[in-house]
Amino acid sequence: MTGWLNKLNYMHKLTLSSMLSSLLAVLTVLTIVVVITFNAARNDLVENLQTTASLLGASANASISLKDPAYANNALNTLVNQNHVIEAKIFTPGNQAENESSVVASYKNDLLFNQSDISPQLKFNPAKQDPLISQNEILISEPVFNGNQVIASISILASLQPLYDRLKLIVLFSLLALAMATLISFVIWRSTQQTWARPFVKFSRAIQYVIQEKDYSKRIKVTTKDDLGEMISGFNTLMTQIQAAQLKLKNQQATLEYEVEARTEELTRANRKLISEVAERSKTEINLSKLSRAVAQAEESVIITDNEGKIEYVNPSFEKITGYKKSQAIGSNASLLRSDYHDDDFYNDLWDTLARGKVYKGVFINSRPDGNEYHFEQSITPMRNQHGMITHFVATGRDISERIQNEEALQFMAHHDALTSLPNRSLLSDRIERALARAKRERTEVAIMFIDLDGFKMANDMYGHEAGDVVLKSVASRLRSTIRSQDTVARLSGDEFAVMIEDLQNVSDAGIVARKILDSLALPHEHGNEEIFVTASIGISIFPGDGKNARVLLKHADQAMYQAKFKGKARYSFYSKKINANETQRMQKEQALIRAVKEKQFVLHYQPLMHTDQKSVHGVEALIRWQHPQEGIVMPDEFIPSLEDSEMINEVGAWVMEEACLQLAKWHQSGHDNLVMSINVSPRQFNDKNFLNYLINALQVSGIPHQTLEIEITERAFLALNNKTLRILQKISDLGVRLAVDDFGMGHSSLSYISKLPINTLKIDRSFIRDLAHSQENAKIVSALIGLGERLDISVTAEGVETVEQLMLLEDLKCTFAQGWLFSKAMSPGDFENWVPGSTTQRLSKLEMV
Ligand code: C2E
Ligand code: MG
Ligand code: MG
Numbered sequence: 001m002t003g004w005l006n007k008l009n010y011m012h013k014l015t016l017s018s019m020l021s022s023l024l025a026v027l028t029v030l031t032i033v034v035v036i037t038f039n040a041a042r043n044d045l046v047e048n049l050q051t052t053a054s055l056l057g058a059s060a061n062a063s064i065s066l067k068d069p070a071y072a073n074n075a076l077n078t079l080v081n082q083n084h085v086i087e088a089k090i091f092t093p094g095n096q097a098e099n100e101s102s103v104v105a106s107y108k109n110d111l112l113f114n115q116s117d118i119s120p121q122l123k124f125n126p127a128k129q130d131p132l133i134s135q136n137e138i139l140i141s142e143p144v145f146n147g148n149q150v151i152a153s154i155s156i157l158a159s160l161q162p163l164y165d166r167l168k169l170i171v172l173f174s175l176l177a178l179a180m181a182t183l184i185s186f187v188i189w190r191s192t193q194q195t196w197a198r199p200f201v202k203f204s205r206a207i208q209y210v211i212q213e214k215d216y217s218k219r220i221k222v223t224t225k226d227d228l229g230e231m232i233s234g235f236n237t238l239m240t241q242i243q244a245a246q247l248k249l250k251n252q253q254a255t256l257e258y259e260v261e262a263r264t265e266e267l268t269r270a271n272r273k274l275i276s277e278v279a280e281r282s283k284t285e286i287n288l289s290k291l292s293r294a295v296a297q298a299e300e301s302v303i304i305t306d307n308e309g310k311i312e313y314v315n316p317s318f319e320k321i322t323g324y325k326k327s328q329a330i331g332s333n334a335s336l337l338r339s340d341y342h343d344d345d346f347y348n349d350l351w352d353t354l355a356r357g358k359v360y361k362g363v364f365i366n367s368r369p370d371g372n373e374y375h376f377e378q379s380i381t382p383m384r385n386q387h388g389m390i391t392h393f394v395a396t397g398r399d400i401s402e403r404i405q406n407e408e409a410l411q412f413m414a415h416h417d418a419l420t421s422l423p424n425r426s427l428l429s430d431r432i433e434r435a436l437a438r439a440k441r442e443r444t445e446v447a448i449m450f451i452d453l454d455g456f457k458m459a460n461d462m463y464g465h466e467a468g469d470v471v472l473k474s475v476a477s478r479l480r481s482t483i484r485s486q487d488t489v490a491r492l493s494g495d496e497f498a499v500m501i502e503d504l505q506n507v508s509d510a511g512i513v514a515r516k517i518l519d520s521l522a523l524p525h526e527h528g529n530e531e532i533f534v535t536a537s538i539g540i541s542i543f544p545g546d547g548k549n550a551r552v553l554l555k556h557a558d559q560a561m562y563q564a565k566f567k568g569k570a571r572y573s574f575y576s577k578k579i580n581a582n583e584t585q586r587m588q589k590e591q592a593l594i595r596a597v598k599e600k601q602f603v604l605h606y607q608p609l610m611h612t613d614q615k616s617v618h619g620v621e622a623l624i625r626w627q628h629p630q631e632g633i634v635m636p637d638e639f640i641p642s643l644e645d646s647e648m649i650n651e652v653g654a655w656v657m658e659e660a661c662l663q664l665a666k667w668h669q670s671g672h673d674n675l676v677m678s679i680n681v682s683p684r685q686f687n688d689k690n691f692l693n694y695l696i697n698a699l700q701v702s703g704i705p706h707q708t709l710e711i712e713i714t715e716r717a718f719l720a721l722n723n724k725t726l727r728i729l730q731k732i733s734d735l736g737v738r739l740a741v742d743d744f745g746m747g748h749s750s751l752s753y754i755s756k757l758p759i760n761t762l763k764i765d766r767s768f769i770r771d772l773a774h775s776q777e778n779a780k781i782v783s784a785l786i787g788l789g790e791r792l793d794i795s796v797t798a799e800g801v802e803t804v805e806q807l808m809l810l811e812d813l814k815c816t817f818a819q820g821w822l823f824s825k826a827m828s829p830g831d832f833e834n835w836v837p838g839s840t841t842q843r844l845s846k847l848e849m850v
Helices: 002-007 010-065 069-081 161-213 227-297 316-322 344-355 401-415 425-442 456-463 465-482 507-522 550-566 581-599 636-645 648-669 683-687 691-702 715-720 723-734 752-756 766-770 776-792 804-812 829-839 841-849
Strands: 085-093 101-108 137-146 149-159 301-306 311-314 360-367 373-384 390-399 445-454 488-493 496-504 525-527 530-532 535-543 572-574 602-611 617-628 632-634 676-681 709-714 738-744 761-764 795-798
Touching: 010 069, 010 085, 010 101, 010 137, 010 149, 010 161, 069 085, 069 101, 161 227, 301 316, 316 373, 316 390, 344 360, 344 373, 344 390, 373 401, 401 425, 425 445, 425 488, 425 496, 425 550, 445 465, 445 507, 445 550, 456 465, 456 530, 456 648, 456 691, 465 488, 465 496, 465 507, 465 525, 465 530, 496 507, 507 535, 507 572, 535 550, 550 572, 550 581, 581 617, 581 636, 581 648, 602 648, 602 829, 617 636, 617 648, 636 648, 648 676, 648 683, 648 691, 648 709, 648 829, 676 683, 676 738, 683 715, 683 723, 691 723, 709 715, 709 761, 715 738, 723 738, 752 776, 761 766, 761 776, 766 776, 776 795
Parallel strands: 535 572, 617 676, 676 709, 709 738, 738 761, 761 795
Antiparallel strands: 085 101, 085 149, 137 149, 301 311, 301 390, 360 373, 373 390, 445 496, 445 535, 488 496, 525 530, 602 617, 617 632
């Protein structure tokens, strides 16, 4: 109901309410009128009936009193004019006790009579009764008096229909009046609404427009002076105020916007500044954090102290380096780290430098809590505040103990020999110079000894470098223990040592010391189960007589050492100025040879040994050559005697043995497995204690079958045969190594020893072969020697075969082997390998044909 009502516009609502209110008013009025009219009509009816009853009572009074019912009936029949009366009766009182009454007269309108609801109420009523009204009927009852006495009562029952008919009429009229009123009010409203409602509608639309368009310039013309007019006027004022407010607002907004913009710009600037500051700060923070991490993780120790040296900060490296815990260090004075190494001057200098605001750099020898000292390289920097006052010190440092140790080790290595830890040549020279300066002041003498080991190279080759090192160390320690502690032992190179004896009382004392040294070195040096023998040759020079400086004194001691070597080694020799030109030349040659031995400037060439009958290669003879750095190849005759004199022949001889055996092994491996090797051995070599060891070593390292090696000993050697030599020869033979007598027939020895010795080969000296073709005597000797060989089961080799003729004669004489330039001169190993293939039957056949 309210739904559609709300949808109505205000004007219609107004119309509806006006109309409804009008109708309600009219309806109320009409209802009141109807009710009043109905009541009046009913009262009229009651009054009329009561009057009628009274009148009828009066008229019937007599008849009643007379008890004449006819009259009474006639009276009642007058009611026929009143057509709404249904029934009328006059009652007289009956027996009261039995509640009886009696009808005197009655009237009945048959047209209206019906079974009435209240007709039973028609009875005698002694007093006046209020009308009894039912739906359709009304009953009145009036007493009939005779005097004051009630003689009867009259009751009239009438229909209400006429009353209702009248009411219907009234209602009809009322409705008509209502309709009329509605119509009239509608007409009036229609005519007035145009005038009264239009401004209101306009007003409403204007409000709608303002609301929708937000156009506050809208104004409505004021046409009435009533409330609406005031409202419209108020609206207009409101609009003006709104517009003013709007304008003000706009201005304020513009101002605000301007301010906001300015503020925003300011804020943006501030923000940018803030961002850059934040960035800067975060950069600074990052840098700070980096810095702090760098300091914390730095390998260097970092210490920050106040200006009095009280420690305020240490990094982890500090703990590691100094051994002090952070908790121990913080609050302590930096002097905590001190050792007793530095004196007060050192620290005074440090504080002076810092007090001047300078950076102090230095190496501190500090002490750890456990007492260990270490080298602490520190850089201490004063830190100033903004007023330039020194407030703190920052010390960065590192432990350079290892570096110092390394430097010391390097320093030591630079001046000492790594193997023996003896001073080297440069330190020795320094010490000699210092000793000479002292000796000069104190007018004392100084001896310089140059010591060279004899046969060391061989020992080294034979027993290996490890053994060589053992020997050198042993020599060093023996030298040290032989001399006084204030004297100096140095290792100059390989097997060269030097000793400086200071404060000599007597020159001969140097000889005594040298002898002691020789004796101590002559004892065997032990390496595993081996006993290694080396001797030494010592040259001595004396300051000031033999030189004024270290270089000259060493040089002269060196020369004296050579003299000792050439005198037969294992001895000492004082430097002597009386060396003449020849001796100088010889000495130079000897020195060159000694160097040749040391530097192994030798090679072996191989001369073929041929089967004379089969005309094939039987073996080779190893012949030594000196590859002189300046003079080229030097033949053995020129240097073997010198080697023999100086005993260097032992060392060289050992080398020849090993080299020749190794070469033979190579040839055996490359297919020439029948080749034999002859090597020459000097008689001096039998004096060498190590000779047999060298031989065994050569056989072992090469692995050749022992019988493929033949040792040639010149016939001269047999002159000096003694028991020792014989034993050695026997041992050689026992080893299975063959023995040959070289240059046989020169008459140096008797033939008798041949049968007593384990000889396998006789090599007939080439002087017999040379004239073989022309000298009958020689031919006889050669023939006899070949015969001797046959008898003693000794093979015979003819040396120096240069012609086919000689070869053929030897063949005729049944000489087993031949050697000579006819076949080939001695060749390098490579040349021999090239020569061998063409050396067979073919080559010899060719020679025979010549
Ligand atoms: P040797 O053991 O009698 O060696 C033979 C010498 O005769 C070699 O001289 C050889 O070149 C030479 N010869 C060979 N065939 C002929 C020929 O047909 N006519 C002539 N005129 N000479 C010929 P080389 O090489 O000068 O050796 C000389 C000596 O040096 C050797 O005589 C030997 O006693 C000695 N010798 C060579 N090598 C060594 C060695 O390693 N140790 C030792 N201790 N002595 C050696
Ligand atoms: Mg020979
Ligand atoms: Mg010979």
